Amino acid sequence: MTPAKRQGDTTPPAKPAPSFGDALAQEIFAGRDLSQPDPVDQALLQRPTISFRLRLILAFSLFFLLALGITLWSIRVLGTVQQKILFLEVADDFKLELQQARRFEKNFLLYGSNLEDALEHVQQAHRLARENRQTFLQVMGAEGVITLEEHLQQYAQLLSTLARDRSAREQQQVREHGGALLVAAQGLVEGERRLVHEMLGLARRVPFVFLLVLFVLGVLLVWFLGRQVLATLSRFMGYTERIAVGDFSPITPARKYRDEFSTLALALNRMTRELDRHHRILVESHKLRAMGNLVAGVAHELNNPLNNIMLTASLFKDDFPELDDDEKLDMLADIIGQSERARQIVRNLLDFARESETQLEPLAVKKILEETVQLVGNQLRVKKIKLEMNIPDELPAVHGDRQLLQQVFMNLILNAVDVLPERGRIVISSDTGKREGFLAIDINDNGPGIPEHILGQIFDPFFTTKPKGQGTGLGLSVSRGIVRKLGGYLFVESELGRGATFSVLLPITSVPATVGAGGS
Amino acid sequence: MAMICLSSLAGCPGEEVAREAARLTGSEYVGPELLTAAATGAGLPVEKLHQALTTAPSFFGITLATRRRCLAHLQAVLTGRLLQGPTVFLVPYGHHLVRGISHLLKVRLYAPGEVRAQSWAQARSCSAAEAVRRVREQDRVRLLLARLLFSADDDDNDLFDLVVNSSHLDVEAAAQVVAETATQPRYRETSYSRQCLEDLALANRVKAALVGEDDEVEVTSSGGLVRLRTRVTGRRSRRRRQRLQQLAEQVDGVMGVELEQVDDLISRITRPLR
Amino acid sequence: MDARQLEILLIDDEDIVGKRLRPMLEKAGYQVEVFTSGREAIERLARKTFDIVISDVRIDEVDGLEVLAAVQQHSSRTKTIMITGFATLELAREALAKGAFEFIAKPFYPKDLKKVVDKAAAQLRQE
Structure with missing residues (x-):
């Protein structure tokens, strides 16, 4: 089976x-006035333009700004590191001077020599501190610098007094101040070295972070733009499917702004309008064909009532003098009835033929x-x-x-x-x-x-x-x-x-x- | 007493069979005199009318409008003649010119090409090759013109009630077959067929009167009421349509004229498809 | 032949046709029976021979050509006049080939039919 x-x-x-079906005949015979934009098209056009090109340009600019930022930051960091390294050299010198001073101070105390050398080294250190006061200030703060300077001054003073008075008390004071100075200088150098290391470490990590951020951002951007394109594409696929099943309603704005797809929507709308017009012409012409078939049949169909009318009316005329009133009335009623029948046949056909919305x-x-x-x-x-x-x-x-x-x-x-x-x-x-x-x-x-x-x-x-x-x-x-x-x-x-x-x-x-x- | 339309291919003994069939049925034979009358009606020399019906369309040749004019007048003369009584006629494309008359027997006289070429050569004492060429050429033009003027395939046997192969029959026998068929009850004249012929004759008279103004006008008539279908449409040609109507009203026997404008949408659309 | 009244059977499913034609034909000296059903008419024809039958071609389930066949079967002398609103060349020839005497297209004038009936009657009287 x-x-x-x-x-x-x-x-x-x-x-x-x-x-569908506004002023069909007009459209068929005159065609659409294409200079007159469609209201739907106008709605599509009357939106702010945010094109995909613009969106791409924006995304590119964002990337560029980010990269620029990172570069500037890196340059700054490198500058700072350079300064710090320079300062480290100064601080090292400073420390070295102080260490020399202490060595000579020790010599003086042990052998009574080289006090001038110690003083000279202290003065050298003082000069370094003075020359780089600004940097010192930045690194140690005003307070630190002032204490350092005080220590230096006192140490220098103590050293000069030590030449005259080599008492144990004086010696003790010199040792204390010298030690404190050295510790401070040591701390300064250590601190600075640590800072430089930190900064270099940061400068090593930042590019990785930046790369990560750039990657995430790129992914997000691709996803976002892609979603917009894909969503629009699938929307348009929906339109084409709709058109394929014969729904010729125009595409209406789906977003608040315009882009390249709006142009496509306009083109599709123009296409569907044409399709719709042709479909209507097809339907209409097919109807005319069907009518051609019908008319032949209906014409024959009409012959029966027409024959009845013709017979009745002819005999009414021929036999008029001999007919009585009842017969005459009957014949007239027949004629009217048969005319009505003919009218109904014609009306049916006309109803079908009528071109209407x-x-x-x-x-x-x-x-x-x-x-x-x-x-x-x-x-x-x-x-x-x-x-x-x-x-x-x-x-x-x-x-x-x-x-x-x-x-x-x-x-x-x-x-x-x-x-x-x-x-x-x-x-x-x-x-x-x-x-x-x-x-x-x-x-x-x-x-x-x-x-x-x-x-x-x-x-x-x-x-x-x-x-x-x-x-x-x-x-x-x-x-x-x-x-x-x-x-x-x-x-x-x-x-x-x-x-x-x-x-x-x-x-x-x-x-x-x-x-x-x-x-x- | 019979009404017979004979269509004879080039090289068939059309006239002889027609005369004999007319004698057998007691009808009258008409042929070339119809062409003369039609030419007079169309205001053209007979040669020109003959050319219009026998030469292939070409760029410098006779225009389609002229051909239609010739046909319209021939049709009018022919149907007018048929009204007068039993007739056996032999005119080019006669079977296309008279349609829908149940008491008209349409006969095609046929023979294979070689046979026709042979008899052509004998009758005109020309060479065999020349005869073959001429017969072929005439067949070609006949098919071409039938398609052009009547949108019909002239070799379609459905156009005829009877096809006689003249290569197997002599003129008398062929005429006898035709005459016997024509006198069958099937081809008797009835009120209906008479009415059809009268309507057709009137329509053709009107068409002949209008063809100078609009060669594509279609005319039908029913009991004196004439219906015109014209492709002359649009507001600008109103005067031309009025003229058509007036001309139609002046024709003898016309009681009323209806004019229909045809804006033939379907053929306009389907023309490129065909 | 003699001058007896000729008998006519009239069949048309349009009752007005019978209603109007009967008095006209009777006035012209014929005897008329009217049917609106082909089946009933054929039954009647089986029992009685008419001189002239006037039949519509398209009646009900039994059409005019069947009536014509029935007439031919019973009496070949009977003249059958076919009337129809659906006249075509083919139908006309078919009716004639099957033995119809005349074929008239609707609509027709009563005098046209009468002329045809008179012609049939004249032929009958000659025979």
């Missing part, structure tokens, strides 16, 4: 039922189907096709456009008529359980069915199985386009030799109560 094949939409459209409204499908069946009545009669309509009166209203739906149904019915042999059968039924929120209208025929290998192509434009010149191959493609625009789906299921079933799934309207507004 061959399972029934199912072919058709599987993805729901992004948005149901966008509005698409109006999405809650519709009673049954009424539309009945009108459609009336229109194709002649085609059915010619082939003696039996049409059963199993549609309950109580059906939820669907969302759609009356004329467009009529076009779809007519197309499906006429397709069935074309494939059916004489005395074939068409069954139209409804089903609310096929998919949540949708009403399914099934049009089933007991014709030859559709071979599996062409089942996938029947909705393609210009695909036709009819002899050359008889079909445009657009019927099913246009029908699917219409149904998708209305937010529904069109499927076919067929088994060879057992006929085919076309299912139109239409969204059930959420607006309650207005069932029966199908007319007007």
Whole structure:
């Protein structure tokens, strides 16, 4: 057993039922005035521009500033280190002078010689301290410098007094001051050396930290910009998918600013407008084709009421003197009744033919189907096709456009008529359980069915199985386009030799109560 | 008594069969005199009309408009003649010119190319090669013009009710087949077919009157009511449309004229697709 | 032949056709029976032979061509006039080939039909 094949939409459209159909005729014949920007386009354009180029420039500038900062800082650190090294040399000299002074002081105390040398070295140290006072001040602070200077002065004084008075007390004082001085100088040198080491250590670590920061920042930036690009790209992919399923509503601004993608959005909007226009032309021209078929049938259909009128009116005229009033009234009533019948036939056709704006409204499908069946009545009669309509009166209203739906149904019915042999059968039924929120209208025929290998192509434009010149191959493609625009789906299921079933799934309207507004 | 349209390929004995079939059915044979009458109607010399129907389209050749004019007048003359009584006619493209008349039997006289070339050479005493060339050329032009003027494939046998292979039958036998077929009940004149012919004749008369103004106008008629479909559209050509209407109203037998402007969107769209 | 009243069977599912044509034909000296159903008409034809049958081509489940066949089966002498609103070249030829006497397209004037009926009657009387 061959399972029934199912072919058709599987993805729901992004948005149901966008509005289309403003001044259709005008657009078809005159084309759009492209110098006049679309309101949506204007909304897209009337945003501040923050382009990706600008964003890249900003990111680059940030990196550059960071690198500049780090470089400047490094230069400064190196400068400081250099100064410190210079100072270290001075401090070392200072220490050395003091050490010499102490050595000579010791010699003097031991052997009584070299006191002048000690003094000279102290003075040398004093001079160094004076010459580099500024640096000393920076390193030791005012207090330290003053104490150092005091110590130096006192030491020098003590040394000079030591020449005259070599008492033990004096000797003791000289030793104390000399020791303190040496300790201070030692501390100074040690402190400075430690500082230099710290700074050099910092200068070694900072580049690594900087690299890390740069890396993190780079990653963040790539992620941020990438996310923006990717998000926009996926947004645009969404648009194209939407367009692919026949939703031609324009792209509206999604962000507060404009960038390169806005230009793309404008281009896409222009494209969808063109697509929409062509789709409408296609739908319209296909409708005209369908009408051509109908007109022939309807013209014949009209012959019956016309014949009745012609006969009655002719005889009314010929037999006028002999007719009594009742007969005359009866004949006139017949003429009026038959004229009414003719008018109804014409009106049905005109209703279908009327070029009107698409109006999405809650519709009673049954009424539309009945009108459609009336229109194709002649085609059915010619082939003696039996049409059963199993549609309950109580059906939820669907969302759609009356004329467009009529076009779809007519197309499906006429397709069935074309494939059916004489005395074939068409069954139209409804089903609310096929998919949540949708009403399914099934049009089933007991014709030859559709071979599996062409089942996938029947909705393609210009695909036709009819002899050359008889079909445009657009019927099913246009029908699917219409149904998708209305937010529904069109499927076919067929088994060879057992006929085919076309299912139109239409969204059930959420607006309650207005069932029966199908007319007007 | 029969109405027969004979279409004879180059080199087939069309005229002989037509005359014989006319004799057998008691109808009248008409042929070249229709072309003369049509040429008079179109205001052209017969040679020119003949050229319009037998030469291939070329850049410096006869314009399409002239060809249409010739056809319109030929059509008018032909259907006018058919109204007068049973007729067997042999005119170029006659089977395209009269359509939808159930009591008109359309016959194609056919023979393979070699056979036709042979009889052509005999009849005109020219060389065999020359005859083959001429017959081929005529077939080519015939197909080309049928496509151009009637959008039809002239070799399509569906255009005919009867196709007779004249290479197997002599003129008498072929005429007999034609005559017997034509006298079948199927091809009897009815009120309906008579009405169709009258409508067609009126439409053709009107078309002949209008063709100088608009060579693409389509005319249909039903019981004296004439309907014009013109591609002359737009506000600027209003005067031309008024003129069409006036000309149509002046034709004998016209009781009313309806003018329809065709802005043929579909063909405009599908033209590049074809 | 004799001057007896010719009998006509008229079939059209449009009741107005029968309603209007019957008095006209009766006035012209014919005897007329009217049916709106092809099936009933065929049953009637099985029981009685009419001189002239006027039938619409498209009636109900039994169409005019079947009526024509039934007429031919019972009496080849009967003249059948087909009337239809769906006239085509093919249909006209088919009807004639199946033995119809005439084929008239709707809409027609009563006098047109009467002319055809009179023509049929004249032929019947000649035979």
